[in-house]
Amino acid sequence: MLIRLTLFCSLIMVASLVSGQTPWVVPSDWNAKLSRTSFTDQNRKTGGELYLTNCKSCHGDPGKNNVILLVPPPPDPSSVQMQQNSDGALHYKISEGRVTMPSFKNIVNSADIWNIIAYLRSFNKEYIQQTAPKPQFAGESFDKVNLELFWDAPNKRVVAWLTGVQGSVTKPIPSMELKLFAKRYFGNLMIGKPVETNEEGKASFLFPENLPGDSTGMVTLVAQLTNEEIFGLVKAESPMAIGVASNRPPLNEPRALWNVGLKTPVWLLFTYLTVVLGVWGSIFFVMLQLRTIFKIGQ
Amino acid sequence: MASEVNTNFLTDKRLDRIAADVLRPVGVDRNFIIWMTSLTALLFVCMYAYYIQLDKGLIVTGLRDYVSWGMYISNFVFFVATSLVGMLISSVLGMMGYKWVKPIGRIAEIIAVAFSAIAGLVIVSDMGRPERLPYVFMYGRIQSPILWDVTVVTTYMTLSVLLYLFTMIPDMAISKGRIGHTPVWLQKTYELLSFNFQHKPEQYKILLKAVRILLILIVPTAFAIHTVTSWLFAVTTRPGWDSTIFGPYFLSGAFVAGCAAVIILMFFVRNNYKLSRYITQEHFDKMGKLLFLVSIVYFYFNLNEYLVPAYKAKTFEAHHLHELFAGEFAFMFWSVQLLGLIIPMILLLFKQMRKPFPMVIIAIVVLIASWFKRLLIVVPTMEAPFLPKQYVPDAWMVYHPTVIETAITVGTLTLAVMIISVLMKLFPVIPIWEIAEEESAHPDQQPVE
Numbered sequence: 001m002l003i004r005l006t007l008f009c010s011l012i013m014v015a016s017l018v019s020g021q022t023p024w025v026v027p028s029d030w031n032a033k034l035s036r037t038s039f040t041d042q043n044r045k046t047g048g049e050l051y052l053t054n055c056k057s058c059h060g061d062p063g064k065n066n067v068i069l070l071v072p073p074p075p076d077p078s079s080v081q082m083q084q085n086s087d088g089a090l091h092y093k094i095s096e097g098r099v100t101m102p103s104f105k106n107i108v109n110s111a112d113i114w115n116i117i118a119y120l121r122s123f124n125k126e127y128i129q130q131t132a133p134k135p136q137f138a139g140e141s142f143d144k145v146n147l148e149l150f151w152d153a154p155n156k157r158v159v160a161w162l163t164g165v166q167g168s169v170t171k172p173i174p175s176m177e178l179k180l181f182a183k184r185y186f187g188n189l190m191i192g193k194p195v196e197t198n199e200e201g202k203a204s205f206l207f208p209e210n211l212p213g214d215s216t217g218m219v220t221l222v223a224q225l226t227n228e229e230i231f232g233l234v235k236a237e238s239p240m241a242i243g244v245a246s247n248r249p250p251l252n253e254p255r256a257l258w259n260v261g262l263k264t265p266v267w268l269l270f271t272y273l274t275v276v277l278g279v280w281g282s283i284f285f286v287m288l289q290l291r292t293i294f295k296i297g298q
Numbered sequence: 299m300a301s302e303v304n305t306n307f308l309t310d311k312r313l314d315r316i317a318a319d320v321l322r323p324v325g326v327d328r329n330f331i332i333w334m335t336s337l338t339a340l341l342f343v344c345m346y347a348y349y350i351q352l353d354k355g356l357i358v359t360g361l362r363d364y365v366s367w368g369m370y371i372s373n374f375v376f377f378v379a380t381s382l383v384g385m386l387i388s389s390v391l392g393m394m395g396y397k398w399v400k401p402i403g404r405i406a407e408i409i410a411v412a413f414s415a416i417a418g419l420v421i422v423s424d425m426g427r428p429e430r431l432p433y434v435f436m437y438g439r440i441q442s443p444i445l446w447d448v449t450v451v452t453t454y455m456t457l458s459v460l461l462y463l464f465t466m467i468p469d470m471a472i473s474k475g476r477i478g479h480t481p482v483w484l485q486k487t488y489e490l491l492s493f494n495f496q497h498k499p500e501q502y503k504i505l506l507k508a509v510r511i512l513l514i515l516i517v518p519t520a521f522a523i524h525t526v527t528s529w530l531f532a533v534t535t536r537p538g539w540d541s542t543i544f545g546p547y548f549l550s551g552a553f554v555a556g557c558a559a560v561i562i563l564m565f566f567v568r569n570n571y572k573l574s575r576y577i578t579q580e581h582f583d584k585m586g587k588l589l590f591l592v593s594i595v596y597f598y599f600n601l602n603e604y605l606v607p608a609y610k611a612k613t614f615e616a617h618h619l620h621e622l623f624a625g626e627f628a629f630m631f632w633s634v635q636l637l638g639l640i641i642p643m644i645l646l647l648f649k650q651m652r653k654p655f656p657m658v659i660i661a662i663v664v665l666i667a668s669w670f671k672r673l674l675i676v677v678p679t680m681e682a683p684f685l686p687k688q689y690v691p692d693a694w695m696v697y698h699p700t701v702i703e704t705a706i707t708v709g710t711l712t713l714a715v716m717i718i719s720v721l722m723k724l725f726p727v728i729p730i731w732e733i734a735e736e737e738s739a740h741p742d743q744q745p746v747e
Contacts, residue, residue, distance in 0.1 A: 261439040289508040293501050297494025
């Protein structure tokens, strides 16, 4: 009996593995997650564009059931199989992926995944959106969270000021960790270590004296709340003339192989012209001989 | 080529016989009209394909984001490669004093003229906006190998045409009174192309000087044309192309394709024009040995080109070589290497295989294989970029040439065959004056047919 039961169980397991129908378990905290904002037409439009570039090749056109042949088959967005997922579950599955479904967390950012979900939900007439409660902090909820950047010249410090707006009242938010970055060509460079806001909601960063800026010393600074869970993505960006002015000649200034035709390296120009003029000069000389041969024959 | 011509041959009776033999097939006959009409019909079909491509753009081809150089650029490399044989035979062997190449020198020149002229055209077939071709000259960067390539292809074509023209001037003078059986316009063309040549010693002196300049110039130009073509690939860091021996590798491969093309035309001339007295068994034997020589050089470069990266097996090179040796391209790769290189080399070691008929079979296989060899150089590398292929339709990831693309390629080959046909049928295919001079100087030597 036990052997039979074991056999039966393994058979079911194998069958479910083959068909790929093992349930996709979403962690409960993710399952309950909701978007902080109500889906708007703009969200649905952006989501639709993202769907076109990232999802359509497998999931097909919503409602047309023209999905790609994979095992397990990717569900059509309008199908019950897709729509029975909670918003959070959809977010989790798009972010993480499984088997043939790729993980999109490094390709599409969190806000855009919500946009895709907004688009997916537009194919479900019964869907009524629930949004997450407004950001709360220490018992207080804010309508809006602001982050501003200042330059504290005497102390050579960059100050980031975090405040929350509650109706018409603006309050500082203390004890939140902030990071400061300087924008570089390829990505952001972190300045110093993360700093917590004080009672005034301010975090001050010692700014290095030798950081190169552009030709006028401008550096674009970016401050960001480390924890995105409480208030979502809170970010401030501001250019400040606090870097060292660097007047490096641009890469397209000198004569170089990578430059435009007028800035050909001299050695190449010389070689090319010498060879071409030499060879074509000889060719014209040879052509002239035809005339001489013709004249002698007259 | 001698620095002086002994004009005694002009009064020698052998000249009449040679001229009669060589000029007998010249002219417009029924077979030629049928042949050219069929080629023209085929060309029109292919031109319709090109019309579709002009109208709709390159989307009608199999070329997409990853493989943007497919059959067209492979075809271009094939044309450039095959045209190089003009330099090898007329210039290198001719100047070294090998007299046996005299009867086949013009055949090699015809191939050089036709193939280098079409090579330029093939490049245009790969352009989505061909009307922008003048931009290459208007806005071209001297730093770009593409501009160098345009320069050397034009130069090589000009040199080949001039060499063909100059060595034919005395023949035009000899022939103009002997082609009464041909249309008047052809007789007038002969008259025009003879440039008043009256076999005066001063005229020969100038002619030989001009030819000598051309022969010397054509050697570095031919080296440049194919080395620069190889640089179009080798100056990138992509697997399969990132190689320092690409120049000589292309050159040696070019001689293999070119020799094969010459052997095919030699066979045709010998049999259809009944010129076996001039293109003898010995010529096939010698061409067989030459083909063996260039093949073994090419084999040596292939060994280097594949064995060294395969031994190191750097990530991307390893993937590329795996695709060639055992992957998607394995069948084509091994067919090309075995049928186009290794088996012909073994066969050519036997004297019986260097007879005209076996040789032409070998040459046809070698020439076809050398076309596919170019495809193997271009496509597998383009299909394997360094960055992952993503966010494009599946059909874009692999290259599948379309019917239209194939038709356009067939069209370029047809055009080359048409040029060769016209030059071979309407003008003496063997240099009459050079053979007559040779036979007059050595009357005791009789060729073995």
